[in-house]
Structures are given as structure tokens and as C-alpha cells.
Amino acid sequence: MDCMQQTRHNIPGTDNDRCRLKYVNLERHENHVSHDTLGLSGQHLVVRRGKPFKLTLLFRSRAWNPHSEDLVLEVWIGGLSERIPVHFFREMPDSLSWTAQIYPGDMHRQSVIVHLCSPALSSVALYDLLVHIETAWDKRSYAVGSFVLLCNPWLKDDAVYMPLDVQIQEYVKSDFGLVYMGTHLNICKRPWSFGQYEPGVLEACLKLLQVSPQHLRDKQRDYVRRADPVYLSRVVCAMVNCNDDLGLVEGRWEGSYRGGVRPTEWSGSADILHRWLSSNCCPVRYGQCWVFASVLCTVMRVLGIPSRVVTVFNAAHDTNGNLKIEEIYSTRGEKVGLSKDSIWNFHVWVECWMRRPDLGPGFDGWQVVDPTPQEKSAGIFCCGPCPVVAIQRGCLGVPYDTSFVYASVDADVVRLIVRGGLVVGRRVDTQWVGQLIYTKSIGSDRPENLTRAYKRKGHATAAVNAQHRMCKTQSLRGVSPNLEVSLQIERVPLAGENICVCVTVTNRASRRRVLVEHLNAQLKQYCSSPQESFWKTHRELHIQPGEVLTLHHAIPPSEYESVLAGEDIVNVAVVIKDVRTKERVLATEEFNIISPQITIELQGGDSVQMRKEYTVQVSFTNTLTKALSGVVLTVEGSGLLEGKHQTRMLLLQPGHSIEKKVSIMAASPGTKLLMASLSHSSSPSAVTRSFHRVSVLTA
Structure with a gap:
């Protein structure tokens, strides 16, 4: 059906000698374009507060006579209502009240176009709309539909106005x-x-x-x-x-x-x-x-x-x-x-x-x-x-x-x-x-x-x-003014690489020190405390007055691959203890490993036409040092694919790949997301995910 048919409301009448309303065209498409609400709803007229929107009223037996009949609109939300008399165009309508106006040229033989406008600070809601045709001796009322009223960031008088x-x-x-x-x-x-x-x-x-x-x-x-x-x-x-x-x-x-x-x-x-x-x-x-x-x-x-x-x-x-x-x-x-x-x-x-x-x-x-x-x-x-x-x-x-x-x-x-x-x-x-x-x-x-x-x-x-x-009485560098300790991750590692940690110790005292270094690594989720340590080391150090020691440590993949899940974070901490004074200084860092990536390639680029079929190639290469068992590669995408599409492999050796090809078709415009995930039984919680944005264009 065309737009006119979709927005038409048939209204029954009785006497032929009086003005009767046949239907109201809510002019959805035109109003949606004008109010920047196109696509927000297929069920309702959606408009923004403080901006006029257009209604076309068609009469059944004869035209509306503004000299003998009053035309009144009424809006309802819940038990609240407001009557809005329809007037011919005024240059300065009241922005604090609902207005309903007929612009020059909008009166026709059997119809009239009314421009309805809410105050700039109206309530966000679904409103019911009524039309009344009133004379001194008669009143006819018609329930003609509903509309949704939203905030208007384009309007200066709106509390959410945004200038650009x-x-x-x-x-x-x-x-x-x-x-x-x-x-x-x-x-x-x-x-x-x-x-x-x-x-x-x-x-x-x-x-x-x-x-x-x-x-x-x-x-x-x-x-x-x-x-x-x-x-x-x-x-x-x-x-x-x-x-x-x-x-x-x-x-x-x-x-x-x-x-x-x-x-x-x-x-x-x-x-x-x-x-x-x-x-x-x-x-x-x-x-x-x-x-x-x-x-x-x-x-x-x-x-x-x-x-x-x-x-x-x-x-x-x-x-x-x-x-x-x-x-x-x-x-x-x-x-x-x-x-x-x-x-x-x-x-x-x-x-x-x-x-x-x-x-x-x-x-x-x-x-x-x-x-x-x-x-x-x-x-x-x-x-x-x-x-x-x-x-x-x-x-x-x-x-x-x-x-x-x-x-x-x-x-x-x-x-x-x-x-x-x-x-x-x-x-x-x-x-x-x-x-x-x-x-x-x-x-x-x-x-x-x-x-x-x-x-x-x-x-x-x-x-x-x-x-x-x-709580700022202590130095950021530690509790001892003469012993400074810092810890740094030399580079954020890819999965399958060594985690390289650098600890720097500076002795600002005038005496030689004997120190003990305790270095510890734990897994943690972003929002919780760490789990038990998966790697630790300690050793004795000797440091001269004024000397700076740079200590390098490497945590090999074999120490973390069996326990590190895709979303996990590593907490690394070092405690340096002075053997003679028992002073202890702490330094910490937290980081996440770069997970192996799933590649998603869309035929013809990242923009697709509605209702056309396209091919997507999804692949994953095992960059770890160990084989992965029970591998499942899953592809899904709301608005592009029905359900989940999977491929499985019993064993994925280091350096080898798993691939899946799927066909997509979009039924509606907008931005859609393809999601690919890879899980394996070697570490059930270690799920790798990748996403790919797809822009769907109308034909």
C-alpha cells in the first residue's frame, strides 16, 4: 500500500446535512522525514515536540465551514487531555501551548490541512488524537489515531537542544x-x-x-x-x-x-x-x-x-x-x-x-x-x-x-x-x-x-x-624514600608470546643493600579480584649505593596458555624487601594479552544492498604454541543471518587455520553486525570474538 492508504483512518457518520469527517491522513512519511524520525516505527506516527506536524482532514458530504463550525483537536495521555482550537495562521503562535493552525492555501473543497504543534517541553509519550466538529447546537467527536512525541534536539527551546x-x-x-x-x-x-x-x-x-x-x-x-x-x-x-x-x-x-x-x-x-x-x-x-x-x-x-x-x-x-x-x-x-x-x-x-x-x-x-x-x-x-x-x-x-x-x-x-x-x-x-x-x-x-x-x-x-x-602523605614511588621500585610491561604481548616484565630498583641510600625480589602474576577478570597465582619467582639482589638495577623477566606461553581466557587480565606485582631493615616496597601493573584475531571478509566491501545475497569468508589461524582441540567457529548476525552457522575441527595445530563461508542477506536498512567466535575444549572459557560492521543501503 502507498503512504496515503497506510495513514488513512475511516470514520463512520450519520446525518448528511452536517459536516462529517471521513478520514484523517496522518501524513506519516512526510512527517517522519520532516521530524527526522524516519524508520523509528512502522506502527505509529512519530514526531518531535515543539515542531508542527501535518494532518489532512477529509470531510464526507460537504466541506467544513469555519464561519459556523469550530474545528477542535484534542490530545490525550492517560487521564490528561488538552483541547486545541484550530485557527488560521498566526505569525506568533504561543510556544508554551499546543497550537493547531491552517496555513494559507491549505483549505480545499473537501479537505483541510492542519499543522499541529506541541510546546517545546511537552511530555514524551504515546498520545491519542481526537477531532471535534462543534456548532452552537451540535458536537461530533472522532477518535482518529495516535502519535508518539519525542524530545527535539534540533529545537533551541528544548532542554536537550544540541547546537551542531x-x-x-x-x-x-x-x-x-x-x-x-x-x-x-x-x-x-x-x-x-x-x-x-x-x-x-x-x-x-x-x-x-x-x-x-x-x-x-x-x-x-x-x-x-x-x-x-x-x-x-x-x-x-x-x-x-x-x-x-x-x-x-x-x-x-x-x-x-x-x-x-x-x-x-x-x-x-x-x-x-x-x-x-x-x-x-x-x-x-x-x-x-x-x-x-x-x-x-x-x-x-x-x-x-x-x-x-x-x-x-x-x-x-x-x-x-x-x-x-x-x-x-x-x-x-x-x-x-x-x-x-x-x-x-x-x-x-x-x-x-x-x-x-x-x-x-x-x-x-x-x-x-x-x-x-x-x-x-x-x-x-x-x-x-x-x-x-x-x-x-x-x-x-x-x-x-x-x-x-x-x-x-x-x-x-x-x-x-x-x-x-x-x-x-x-x-x-x-x-x-x-x-x-x-x-x-x-x-x-x-x-x-x-x-x-x-x-x-x-x-x-x-x-x-x-x-x-x-591519604597523600606517602610518595607515589613507595614507602621508603631511599628505595625506589617500578614495574613495567615491556610490550603488550600477543597470545603465544612471552610476557616480558621489567623491574627497576634504585638505591638512593648511602649504603650497600641486600634485597629479596618477589615477583608474582595472577589472572583476574576486569571487575573482580585476582585468582590464584599462575607464575611466581624470587631471588636475592645486591645493590650498591646510588646503583640502578634493571631486572628483566619473561613468562613463557607454556605458563599461561592453559589458564588464560579471552577476557582475562593479568595482574603482575613485585615486592622488594630490604633484608636488614625489613622495609618492603611494592609496584604493580595490570594488562590484557592481545588475543588471536578472527578475520571476517565481506564480498564487495562493507556496504550491502537490501535483499541481495553476499558471501562472507571467516577464518582463524592458531598463533599459540600448542594445538587446540574441539575447535568450534561460529558466525551469526542479527538482521543478516538466521541463527548460528558453525564449523568444527577436532584438532587445530599451531599455524593452521579453520574457515567458514556463509551467505548473508539484509531485510532492513541500517548498521548491522556480523559476529564470529571461536571456542575450544582445551580451555572452555577462552572464547575469541571478532565483529564486523555492515552498512545496509536501500536499493
């Missing part, structure tokens, strides 16, 4: 993003399909608002407050996790993922939103921080609020709010998980762009909104919106959750060496937390470094500086 169109293209309209992961020494990027143009995604986002505790508790109050993006962001943030409500995603960071999907296997938001909606709001299993953040980014972009996914490398989780994170090590350099505080190698949250009239113009702009359920905010598991500028300035009393977010990027790390329950060494690191903060650059796949936006020097308040001084 390239920003809106990236932070509202783009359905593709990158999530940065790994460690600050080896940053990996994972593509993510936000999928806001996938069928049913907008409807799932609207459902999310309808089942929120705020809406279920007081529908009318919730509808009124939905005009405010600050309120919307808090509601959506809490609803992305399922801890307090009928939310989207259930988190899991350890143990079995049976009964759900491993967090690392998700590549887009649409599948998660579809599963939640089709299961009658049962939480989707399972997510971790980048899944929560990416889904939140999708929902906010759908609602028209500019949003981007941001990664903090070495993000602190400060449970007691003292801006200090304690890490405990044994005298042999083993990291022990005894502290309630923690540091994640990376943590992913969202920044949303909005004005903050509740705080004043100095706090407008990017706001941190973090849906990962770590701590409660006002009794629920959400975080933000917290102004980035408040974090940079150290204004810890600014709502919402600024103190917690500030600690995430700027807390100090106090590393303790403990023996027999006593602290025998202490080191304070003021640089480790929030070492890098990244997001995807506008219009490119390069990272944009946001670190200075959060951590510009010299802007913290006196209260923050006072708290920091309490």
Missing part, C-alpha cells in the same frame, strides 16, 4: 557505536548496534516507561514529569537494570551463565529489547556494565536525548565515600581480595546531553547516567544524571550522585603489604584511578579522550583537596 548537526547525527541518529574495553595498556574496541531503527524497538522503549514504578504508582504525575529529560533519564536508568522493578537486564559477574546469554555474546540492543517485550517484561539474562550502558544509550537516543557510551579505565567503586580505595597484597606480591572497595579495569556508563534548570546554566551539557546496579540512589539502583562539569570542579554536593561518580574517576589507591595481619608496607597511587576516559569520536571510529573533561587539575573544591591530603 554533526553532534545530533552521532549522538541521536547513529545506530552504531563502539565500546572501549580491556586495560589502559591495551585498549580494545567492541562494536555495538544500538538498533533504534529495528522494528519494535521504539515500542519496547515506550513500554519501559509504562511499567516503571513511577508510572504504576501515579500515572498522571509521571506523564507530567516526562517533559523533563532529567526525570526521564533517572526513570530509564533504573529500568535498564531489573533490581527494583520490571527492568530490562539482569546482571551477573561471576558463576554460571546457564539459563541466559553470556554478557560477552551480546552485540546489539535490539535483541535484548525484543526479548524483554515478548516475554511480558521478564528480565533478559545476562548483562554487565557495557551491556547496561549500551541499552540505556539506545533508549535515550530513541527518546530523542543525545547520548554516548563512555568508558573509564581503572574505575573505582568507593563503597564508604572516603575517596580512598584499599588494595591488599601479601609479602610475596599476591593481590588479596579482602577490601569491600574495588577498582574495575574498565567501567562503562552513558553521558546524556541536557540542560539542568534545577542546578543552573553552569551545569548544563553532558551528564553521567550509569545504569549498572552498584549503589542505590534515593533508594533505587540508578546513578545520575550527574553533570560532568561538577565532577571536574569537585562540586560533590551537586545532584545526582556526584560524590560517587567523582570517586570513580579520581579516588586514590592505597596499596598495603600485609603480613600476619599487620601492615608492613604502604604505597599511595594518585594517578591510577580514571587513567583514561574514552568515547567514540564524531563521525569516525577513533576514540575521543574525555579525561580532561573529568579531571582538569586545580579545580577541585577545598573539601575535596582536604580529603585527598589525608
Whole structure:
């Protein structure tokens, strides 16, 4: 059917001597193009607040007579309604009220075109639309359909107004993003399909608002407050996790993922939103921080609020709010998980762009909104919106959750060496937390470094500086002013290469020293404490006054290949002990190994036409020093492939390859992701994954 037929609403009438409405054309295609909402829904008219949209009213027996009959539109959300008299064009319509106008030339023999416009700060919702034809003695009412009203970042009067169109293209309209992961020494990027143009995604986002505790508790109050993006962001943030409500995603960071999907296997938001909606709001299993953040980014972009996914490398989780994170090590350099505080190698949250009239113009702009359920905010598991500028300035009393977010990027790390329950060494690191903060650059796949936006020097308040001084009494180099120790990974190794560690010891004392070096390596996940050591060494050292010793160590692949999984991180720590004085100095580093890559090659490049078949070649070469047994290569891609396509090999020798060829065909436009994964029975948890972006063009 053509656009006119799709948007036509037939309306029954009775008497032939009066003006009767035959149908209303909601002009979906034209309005969607005009409002930059094309592709967001195949079910509903979707428009943006503060901008007129067009309706064509066709009358049945005779034309509408504006001299004897009033034409009134009425919009409803829940139990709230507003009548909007239709007027002929005025130059200065009231931007604070709904308006319905007929422009010159829009009156025809049997029809009239009405331009309906909401206030710039209207509530985001699905509205019902009624048309009334009224005379002094008669009133005829017609329910003519519904429309979805979204925020309008193009409009200056909207609280989410964004001045540059390239920003809106990236932070509202783009359905593709990158999530940065790994460690600050080896940053990996994972593509993510936000999928806001996938069928049913907008409807799932609207459902999310309808089942929120705020809406279920007081529908009318919730509808009124939905005009405010600050309120919307808090509601959506809490609803992305399922801890307090009928939310989207259930988190899991350890143990079995049976009964759900491993967090690392998700590549887009649409599948998660579809599963939640089709299961009658049962939480989707399972997510971790980048899944929560990416889904939140999708929902906010759908609602028209500019949003981007941001990664903090070495993000602190400060449970007691003292801006200090304690890490405990044994005298042999083993990291022990005894502290309630923690540091994640990376943590992913969202920044949303909005004005903050509740705080004043100095706090407008990017706001941190973090849906990962770590701590409660006002009794629920959400975080933000917290102004980035408040974090940079150290204004810890600014709502919402600024103190917690500030600690995430700027807390100090106090590393303790403990023996027999006593602290025998202490080191304070003021640089480790929030070492890098990244997001995807506008219009490119390069990272944009946001670190200075959060951590510009010299802007913290006196209260923050006072708290920091309490724990900055020790040198960054260690507890002994005369013995300095540093540890460095010489280069980030590829899987199958030696891990090369360099320890530098400087004796600034005027006497010769006898030292003992303990060097230890442990595996850890990005969000948890290390496991048991997989490699360790120790030796005695002699160092002269003023001498600098450079100690090189190599951990061969045979020591880590059997235990290192694809997502694991290595914690390496050295403790240097002075035999005579018993002084101990600690140095540490954490890094992730570069995993073997899966190659994905698409016939004809990375752009495809809808409904045309293309061939994809997927291959993996074993770069490890050992053979892999029970190898499975899997290829999948939502919107490109039905189900999973696999090939298997009993034994993959070092230097040998496994390949899989598949055919893809896209049914809808937008950005899609092909995902390939390789698993093997030699180490069941060591799954290697690669992604490939595919741009689907209309014919």
C-alpha cells in the first residue's frame, strides 16, 4: 500500500446535512522525514515536540465551514487531555501551548490541512488524537489515531537542544557505536548496534516507561514529569537494570551463565529489547556494565536525548565515600581480595546531553547516567544524571550522585603489604584511578579522550583537596624514600608470546643493600579480584649505593596458555624487601594479552544492498604454541543471518587455520553486525570474538 492508504483512518457518520469527517491522513512519511524520525516505527506516527506536524482532514458530504463550525483537536495521555482550537495562521503562535493552525492555501473543497504543534517541553509519550466538529447546537467527536512525541534536539527551546548537526547525527541518529574495553595498556574496541531503527524497538522503549514504578504508582504525575529529560533519564536508568522493578537486564559477574546469554555474546540492543517485550517484561539474562550502558544509550537516543557510551579505565567503586580505595597484597606480591572497595579495569556508563534548570546554566551539557546496579540512589539502583562539569570542579554536593561518580574517576589507591595481619608496607597511587576516559569520536571510529573533561587539575573544591591530603602523605614511588621500585610491561604481548616484565630498583641510600625480589602474576577478570597465582619467582639482589638495577623477566606461553581466557587480565606485582631493615616496597601493573584475531571478509566491501545475497569468508589461524582441540567457529548476525552457522575441527595445530563461508542477506536498512567466535575444549572459557560492521543501503 502507498503512504496515503497506510495513514488513512475511516470514520463512520450519520446525518448528511452536517459536516462529517471521513478520514484523517496522518501524513506519516512526510512527517517522519520532516521530524527526522524516519524508520523509528512502522506502527505509529512519530514526531518531535515543539515542531508542527501535518494532518489532512477529509470531510464526507460537504466541506467544513469555519464561519459556523469550530474545528477542535484534542490530545490525550492517560487521564490528561488538552483541547486545541484550530485557527488560521498566526505569525506568533504561543510556544508554551499546543497550537493547531491552517496555513494559507491549505483549505480545499473537501479537505483541510492542519499543522499541529506541541510546546517545546511537552511530555514524551504515546498520545491519542481526537477531532471535534462543534456548532452552537451540535458536537461530533472522532477518535482518529495516535502519535508518539519525542524530545527535539534540533529545537533551541528544548532542554536537550544540541547546537551542531554533526553532534545530533552521532549522538541521536547513529545506530552504531563502539565500546572501549580491556586495560589502559591495551585498549580494545567492541562494536555495538544500538538498533533504534529495528522494528519494535521504539515500542519496547515506550513500554519501559509504562511499567516503571513511577508510572504504576501515579500515572498522571509521571506523564507530567516526562517533559523533563532529567526525570526521564533517572526513570530509564533504573529500568535498564531489573533490581527494583520490571527492568530490562539482569546482571551477573561471576558463576554460571546457564539459563541466559553470556554478557560477552551480546552485540546489539535490539535483541535484548525484543526479548524483554515478548516475554511480558521478564528480565533478559545476562548483562554487565557495557551491556547496561549500551541499552540505556539506545533508549535515550530513541527518546530523542543525545547520548554516548563512555568508558573509564581503572574505575573505582568507593563503597564508604572516603575517596580512598584499599588494595591488599601479601609479602610475596599476591593481590588479596579482602577490601569491600574495588577498582574495575574498565567501567562503562552513558553521558546524556541536557540542560539542568534545577542546578543552573553552569551545569548544563553532558551528564553521567550509569545504569549498572552498584549503589542505590534515593533508594533505587540508578546513578545520575550527574553533570560532568561538577565532577571536574569537585562540586560533590551537586545532584545526582556526584560524590560517587567523582570517586570513580579520581579516588586514590592505597596499596598495603600485609603480613600476619599487620601492615608492613604502604604505597599511595594518585594517578591510577580514571587513567583514561574514552568515547567514540564524531563521525569516525577513533576514540575521543574525555579525561580532561573529568579531571582538569586545580579545580577541585577545598573539601575535596582536604580529603585527598589525608591519604597523600606517602610518595607515589613507595614507602621508603631511599628505595625506589617500578614495574613495567615491556610490550603488550600477543597470545603465544612471552610476557616480558621489567623491574627497576634504585638505591638512593648511602649504603650497600641486600634485597629479596618477589615477583608474582595472577589472572583476574576486569571487575573482580585476582585468582590464584599462575607464575611466581624470587631471588636475592645486591645493590650498591646510588646503583640502578634493571631486572628483566619473561613468562613463557607454556605458563599461561592453559589458564588464560579471552577476557582475562593479568595482574603482575613485585615486592622488594630490604633484608636488614625489613622495609618492603611494592609496584604493580595490570594488562590484557592481545588475543588471536578472527578475520571476517565481506564480498564487495562493507556496504550491502537490501535483499541481495553476499558471501562472507571467516577464518582463524592458531598463533599459540600448542594445538587446540574441539575447535568450534561460529558466525551469526542479527538482521543478516538466521541463527548460528558453525564449523568444527577436532584438532587445530599451531599455524593452521579453520574457515567458514556463509551467505548473508539484509531485510532492513541500517548498521548491522556480523559476529564470529571461536571456542575450544582445551580451555572452555577462552572464547575469541571478532565483529564486523555492515552498512545496509536501500536499493
